[in-house]
Amino acid sequence: PTAISPCPGAATGAGGEIRDEGATGRGSRPKAGLTGFAVSNLHLPGTDEPWERDPVGRPGHLATPLEIMLDGPIGGAAFNNEFGRPGLGGFFRVYEQTVAGVRRGYHKPIMSAGGMGTISADQTHKIAFPPGTLLVQLGGPGMRIGMGGGAASSMASGVNAAHLDFDSVQRGNPEIERRAQEVVNHCWALGADNPILSIHDVGAGGLSNAFPELVDGAGLGARFDLRAIPLEESGLAPKEMWCNESQERYVLAIAPESLSLFAQLCARERCPYAVVGVASADGMLVLEDGPGGERAIDMPMEVLLGKPPQMQR
Numbered sequence: 548p549t550a551i552s553p554c555p556g557a558a559t560g561a562g563g564e565i566r567d568e569g570a571t572g573r574g575s576r577p578k579a580g581l582t583g584f585a586v587s588n589l590h591l592p593g594t595d596e597p598w599e600r601d602p603v604g605r606p607g608h609l610a611t612p613l614e615i616m617l618d619g620p621i622g623g624a625a626f627n628n629e630f631g632r633p634g635l636g637g638f639f640r641v642y643e644q645t646v647a648g649v650r651r652g653y654h655k656p657i658m659s660a661g662g663m664g665t666i667s668a669d670q671t672h673k674i675a676f677p678p679g680t681l682l683v684q685l686g687g688p689g690m691r692i693g694m695g696g697g698a699a700s701s702m703a704s705g706v707n708a709a710h711l712d713f714d715s716v717q718r719g720n721p722e723i724e725r726r727a728q729e730v731v732n733h734c735w736a737l738g739a740d741n742p743i744l745s746i747h748d749v750g751a752g753g754l755s756n757a758f759p760e761l762v763d764g765a766g767l768g769a770r771f772d773l774r775a776i777p778l779e780e781s782g783l784a785p786k787e788m789w790c791n792e793s794q795e796r797y798v799l800a801i802a803p804e805s806l807s808l809f810a811q812l813c814a815r816e817r818c819p820y821a822v823v824g825v826a827s828a829d830g831m832l833v834l835e836d837g838p839g840g841e842r843a844i845d846m847p848m849e850v851l852l853g854k855p856p857q858m859q860r
Contacts, residue, residue, distance in 0.1 A: 549584075549622075549658035551608060557582065557622035557658050558719040559794050564660035565630060566748035569728050572798055573673060573743045575666035577630075577728070582623035583638040583659035586612035587652035587700065598643065603650045612641070615656050622719075623660065629721035630728075632662070670735050673745035675765045676800045682758060682769055682824035685813070685848050686727040686796035687720055688777040693753070693792025706805035725793040727820035731797070733812045742805035742812075749796035755768045755789045757798045758824065759832055759851055765800070768831040771824035773839060785843040789834060800826065 549556030561582060568577040589612050590599050605611070610618075616639065627634035636660075643652035734743045747761040754776065762769045776788050782790075801809055806822070813820045827833075832851060834844035 549615060549619050550610060550656045553610050553618035554622035554625075556673055557584075557619040558626040558721075560658050560660045561626040561634070561663070562630070562721065562724055562794055563621040563721050563748070563750050564662055564729075565627075565632060565724065566750070566795075566797065568594055568662055568664035569731050570746045570748035571664070572671040572723060572746075573665055573741050574670060574731040574746055575664050576732060576735075577632050577662060577664040580627045580632050580634045580660065580662035581636040581638075582620065582634060583640075583657075583661075584616060584619055585640045585653045585657040585659075586615055587612045587654050587656075588641060588643040589616060601655075603643075603652075603654070605654060609656075612653075623658070626719050626721050630725050636707075667735060667738070669738065670741065673764055674743040674800075676825050676826060677765075677800070678767060678828040680765075680802065680826040681801045681803055681806060681822050682761065682771070682826060683799045683801050684749075684754070684777065684796055684823050685730060685794060685799055685818065685820045686749075687819065688779040689753070689783070689788055689791050689796075690718070690779045690795045691783055691787055692718055692789060693785065693794075694790065709711065714723070718794065720795050721784060721829040723818070726816045727795060727797060729816045730809075730812050730818050730820075733811070733815070733820065742801050742809045743799050744802065745800040747798050749792075749798060751792060753790045753792045754796075754798065754823075757796075758849060761798050761800060762826055762832075763848055763852050766827065768829050768833070769824050769825045770831075770833045770835065771826055771833060773836045773840075773843065775823045777819055777821050785834070785836070798823075 565577045588599055590602050624634050734741050745756045745761055745764060749757040773785055773788055830848050832846055832848050833842055835842050
């Protein structure tokens with residue numbers, strides 16, 4: 548997304564990396580970040596340098612390398628600063644060269660985000676929770692943004708349809724991410740009384756990826772209620788509710804008896820949360836429109852996560 552909308556694209560790249568750190572084990576603390584950018588020649592105006600001449604062109608909906616380097620670093624630094632984590636370093640590389648008659652370069656720009664954090668030694672391993680465990684979304688609501696963002700990022704530049712590339716752009720909200728992180732901090736600081744049994748960040752694929760991976764770590768299935776998913780806008784189709792890549796969200800596994808404590812911590816930090824589903828022992832992934840309602844998804848977890856049915860001959 549940084550190639551399409553450099554400032555918000557880089558911001559959500561930094562924000563996503565922060566969530567990777569915070570969602571380690573049963574919760575941890577992000578401490579410092581870095582950002583990096585690799586683009587093709589900048590083609591600076593007014594320069595006579597030979598490597599700045601003869602641009603090879605680009606898809607019209609992508610920003611120029613110069614636009615990316617003017618706006619992208621600001622987006623990454625702004626999210627780090629507004630979240631409250633210093634961005635201590637990074638890198639910047641320009642590369643473009645004709646090799647064996649082919650013009651090579653970072654024509655599909657790359658934004659890298661990294662960082663470091665700290666975690667308590669007794670919180671490094673997620674707990675294999677039992678059936679009946681509550682599955683919770685922590686953080687901001689879903690919106691019709693970031694549809695196919697992870698998939699778009701994996702495609703060659705110019706291969707994807709322009710409107711699908713624009714769909715991949717997301718919106719960062721470092722304030723909500725800070726609130727969610729404070730809730731996570733309060734939880735892991737309780738040590739053995741940490742109400743979080745397992746935590747997963749919400750990134751590529753949105754809830755459709757995060758919740759099944761959370762549940763698969765315990766070897767279970769789950770039932771989810773579409774109507775329980777917090778949303779910022781109305782009129783979303785089930786696939787949009789389930790698959791949007793809205794930022795600043797985590798999914799958690801919490802024992803029913805710990806929900807009251809967790810709710811108090813969320814209220815203290817004014818951070819939204821919602822119980823979206825319950826773990827089940829049947830190994831099925833079920834997504835219902837209200838309890839007992841029409842099912843948008845009803846399938847075995849193992850099929851979704853890499854064990855498709857085999858043809859028998």
